[in-house]
Amino acid sequence: MTKIKVIALDLEGTLISNAMSQFPRPGLYAFLEACRGRVERVVMFTTVKESVFRPIADLLVAEGHAPSWFRDIEFVTWEGATKNLDWIPGVQPEEALLVDDFEIYVHPGQEAQWLRAPFFDWPYPDDDTGLGIVLEMILNCTERRPGSTCGVE
Numbered sequence: 001m002t003k004i005k006v007i008a009l010d011l012e013g014t015l016i017s018n019a020m021s022q023f024p025r026p027g028l029y030a031f032l033e034a035c036r037g038r039v040e041r042v043v044m045f046t047t048v049k050e051s052v053f054r055p056i057a058d059l060l061v062a063e064g065h066a067p068s069w070f071r072d073i074e075f076v077t078w079e080g081a082t083k084n085l086d087w088i089p090g091v092q093p094e095e096a097l098l099v100d101d102f103e104i105y106v107h108p109g110q111e112a113q114w115l116r117a118p119f120f121d122w123p124y125p126d127d128d129t130g131l132g133i134v135l136e137m138i139l140n141c142t143e144r145r146p147g148s149t150c151g152v153e
């Protein structure tokens with residue numbers, strides 16, 4: 001398996017409810033810290049504009065839902081219909097994982113790099129465990145575990 005160097009995170013439906021209501025997903029702080037502990041780079045790969053994202057990140061940090069480094073997280077600039085991992089500077093697509101709740105954004109040919117985040121959906125329950133499920137997948141992709149497979153299905 002190619003060594004994973006980057007985790008690319010979707011925002012809406014994955015880390016928070018959406019850019020309007022901005023409810024943090026349960027376990028967000030610990031999830032972000034765990035990502036950062038596993039790979040060299042954690043980046044945002046979202047349809048939300050950076051100018052909209054930064055204030056959301058500021059608020060999440062201010063309210064204690066995200067670690068302080070999340071304010072300055074690398075933000076991937078991209079265009080097109082899918083989240084082509086080639087847009088992440090300095091790495092090959094095989095060296096990146098895309099955490100996203102929405103299959104339609106997975107770039108053709110990069111399905112193996114996709115970790116399907118369970119959709120964080122209304123009414124945004126306090127006992128949502130989606131980020132824990134994603135973290136298990138990340139651990140399987142970033143360390144060798146007997147019998148483990150990267151990704152879902």
Ligand SMILES: [Mg+2]
Nearest residue numbers: 010012013101
């Ligand atoms: Mg999403």
